[in-house]
Amino acid sequence: MKLIIGLGNPGEKYKNNRHNVGQMVIEKLQSISHNKNILLKKSGSFMNDSGDFVKSILTKSKLETSNLYIIHDDLDITLGSYKIQFGKGPKIHNGINDIQEKLGTSDFWYVRVGVDNRDPNNRIPGEQYVLEDFTNEERDILDKVIDEICKKLVIL
Numbered sequence: 001m002k003l004i005i006g007l008g009n010p011g012e013k014y015k016n017n018r019h020n021v022g023q024m025v026i027e028k029l030q031s032i033s034h035n036k037n038i039l040l041k042k043s044g045s046f047m048n049d050s051g052d053f054v055k056s057i058l059t060k061s062k063l064e065t066s067n068l069y070i071i072h073d074d075l076d077i078t079l080g081s082y083k084i085q086f087g088k089g090p091k092i093h094n095g096i097n098d099i100q101e102k103l104g105t106s107d108f109w110y111v112r113v114g115v116d117n118r119d120p121n122n123r124i125p126g127e128q129y130v131l132e133d134f135t136n137e138e139r140d141i142l143d144k145v146i147d148e149i150c151k152k153l154v155i156l
Helices: 018-032 047-061 094-103 136-155
Strands: 002-006 038-042 068-078 082-086 109-116
Touching: 002 018, 002 047, 018 038, 018 068, 018 109, 018 136, 038 047, 047 068, 047 094, 068 082, 068 094, 082 136, 109 136
Parallel strands: 002 038, 002 068, 068 109
Antiparallel strands: 082 109
């Protein structure tokens, strides 16, 4: 059994933000996967307070962290790319930091979805950038990446 949680912020205001890419992946997975061995959840809290939610779901499911996959935005990775890694997350991500703190470990799967498409000559701060919506062009790129991620997660 796998527990796959997509991080993001609740509410319509944030639905298309870069920070909500984890929840976008979960929505796609819910539409294509009928695997009874995969438990899919969207975080039920704001990004930076994700730890309690993740810990609660993990405890209720009685799964080990080795079966936990956290899908999140990552500014260390360019838009159009992703990484699935065990025990290795981004350099800076407050939602991930909160999860690691609440679980007392970093030993889980990180599904790191690249969202960085900033102009190198005019880089706006990351904390501002992730709360902006994807452009239509970025969304076209992202949709292809989401499809790839979903295929990988279903077969892992």
